[in-house]
């Protein structure tokens with residue numbers, strides 16, 4: 001390989017099990033997150049939210065709030081600064097129209113947090129409500145095909161003739177699966193500290209991308225980019241919900257511009273996060289599989305119905321993994337949306353793949369059972385030689401190896417396939433398997449600078465560490481690209497003062513930023529040789545990878561679950577989860593393992609606990625806090641093990657790494673659902689797998 | 701309405717005036733700029749704000765500052781000894797028991813509390829036999845740490861870290877006891 005975009009590094013620091021560089025500040029809590037950035041005497045901003053799901057604000061009475069001691073200002077659609085945008089979500093306080101319940105209709109800025117909160121309570125808003133429409137159903141007459149699905153995939157695809165394949169196959173499966181509405185719920189709420197000095201805006205924002213946030217703010221407020229700085233060294237989790245700016249950062253900036261020379265702090269409350277911070281759309285997936293007696297697929301099809309918001313379109317690419325996962329000559333995928341009076345859905349960990357591998361992977365289990373074929377074997381039999389979608393060869397594809405290795409470690413060989421047979425002390429026991437997949441994404445526009453400073457190599461790039469390990473792993477990449485000890489490298493990230501970097505999304509960080517760092521290091525060495533003078537400096541940027549034209553690039557995995565279901569209560573426990581992944585070279589095994597088990601833990605949570613319950617009468621999520629929106633706790637998790645295969649892929653990037661932030665959550669819920677079926681004989685096709693869905697059958 | 705209180709925080713004594721609506725968490729974070737305890741929900745549902753008050757774990761968002769007059773508060777920042785981490789923190793670093801770090805100061809304080817509760821023989825919901833000292837099994841640890849949510853999903857590593865810290869504390873206690881016995885024998 002002579003192509004510079006993939007010329008392989010010699011891994012020395014890469015692959016070593018290094019402790020996180022940001023570890024000490026995190027375990028002591030001295031790492032300062034956005035809301036905690038230093039400020040002499042900050043003001044506080046609290047929000048007023050609409051209490052109708054659709055309608056118009058007729059009038060606002062702010063007198064009582066304004067009269068309150070400590071209140072500095074109140075802003076509503078009647079007097080807010082105007083913004084330049086056609087983004088319906090970010091156009092906050094720009095119109096009196098209400099597009100969803102919980103939409104921001106006012107903000108109060110005060111000297112203390114208590115006064116701001118009380119002030120927000122005192123703002124009286126009068127509405128002309130209009131009837132709202134918030135219920136997703138397949139039978140709606142107004143379902144439509146979006147132009148593209150996230151980020152730019154074809155909405156529908158069709159190869160061969162799926163109807164013909166279904167009509168003539170020996171075995172046909174036609175089932176509908178649903179995934180719930182989910183909220184990302186990073187533990188750190190979306191928060192901003194903003195400062196306007198009359199000329200320039202500085203925001204300390206909790207974001208997955210300082211540069212993209214800067215670009216949005218500059219456009220909204222009509223400022224040159226040079227006059228906006230975004231700082232974010234630490235992110236308290238994002239999972240996609242901090243990938244695109246939400247209104248908190250806009251409102252904080254607006255508030256700061258109204259009180260020049262003063263810092264303003266704004267954080268969403270946990271409850272507000274259920275209306276204002278994005279979420280994953282519920283999905284309804286009709287799956288069709290057509291196979292011969294040996295389990296070879298002739299056809300595979302998925303028809304997805306999901307929701308978007310009238311205020312802003314987001315089309316989750318749920319059907320996309322079905323296009324490439326298994327060999328089937330006849331394939332068809334469609335996406336249809338209902339535009340509702342709800343908050344805008346957005347990215348949540350593995351958009352597309354995460355919900356879109358639930359239906360297909362449970363369907364494969366159902367087909368295996370129907371044909372009496374082992375579910376691991378069924379997947380192996382449908383392994384495609386080349387990418388069915390593009391016809392390109394795989395840069396590497398080790399799904400079968402993951403399945404085999406996982407089966408081996410899990411003790412799959414001894415499994416009796418018959419469901420509902422094993423009982424231990426009143427608990428029904430079963431095991432299940434599902435595949436995982438995630439594409440290798442590379443974004444445009446990332447640049448790194450390397451400079452010699454006091455005998456050290458300083459690497460600067462406006463990248464983000466959401467807990468993903470970037471502080472540590474980019475230093476490892478830089479060390480190998482410079483051929484120095486990793487201890488000689490200083491990293492600087494999370495600030496628009498450093499060169500441009502793409503958003504931390506699509507598991508693209510290492511590929512994109514890592515490639516920029518490698519190019520900067522190569523340019524640096526070329527210019528200055530092995531003994532660079534003080535202040536020597538070079539830059540490098542991510543380039544297009546021509547190999548993407550020649551290869552289909554994905555990471556794969558296999559997940560195995562054991563489920564125990566209480567015969568009397570229907571309670572489900574998952575004592576064991578095992579994931580085996582093939583994701584190229586692993587930069588840091590310690591942080592990698594955390595990412596993978598973290599994804600699997602969130603997948604377990606999706607399988608058993610999570611669902612946002614939308615009240616059709618009022619249009620809001622009723623279980624809008626952490627007491628009622630259940631995420632897995634420490635006591636819900638027993639053994640979760642993540643392993644990976646040695647995989648060498650010279651085509652993806654100079655590190656040979658594939659991205660691991662999202663693949664861990666893909667397939668977990670299906671593996672658990674399949675295990676629950678094996679335990680009980682009950683097939684739960686609608687997530688989450690709660691006891692009410694099991695009890696009737698267990699009782700009978 | 702305001703009220704004057706005295707708070708001991710991580711070895712420092714502060715006199716401050718607080719609004720009677722102010723929580724201990726907000727008093728620490730906003731007035732004293734002690735931002736080690738985090739705010740994840742402000743409703744006692746996540747554990748991010750866990751601190752030790754008089755050595756016992758407490759959710760600082762559920763305590764009104766005015767009622768904490770005279771309290772001795774220890775945060776995760778105060779558990780460390782300058783640049784050297786507390787054994788629980790060392791164990792979190794060793795086991796990579798965190799990712800984003802936002803739940804972590806609360807987890808660390810909670811774990812320090814769990815160590816003491818186990819040493820004192822307090823049972824939990826999963827302790828089978830209430831007449832014996834609870835063992836520091838993984839199930840016991842997971843149960844006792846269940847009030848501290850981690851959205852990054854570091855639980856497996858958190859349990860391993862707490863196990864390591866318990867083992868270390870037990871070894872230390874045994875060594876100390878042995879030294880004491882040896883000392884007594886010499887006397």
Ligand code: FES
Nearest residue numbers: 742744746747761
């Ligand atoms: S902030 Fe106190 S428990 Fe969540």
Ligand code: FES
Nearest residue numbers: 799803850851852
């Ligand atoms: S480390 Fe991110 S929430 Fe626990």
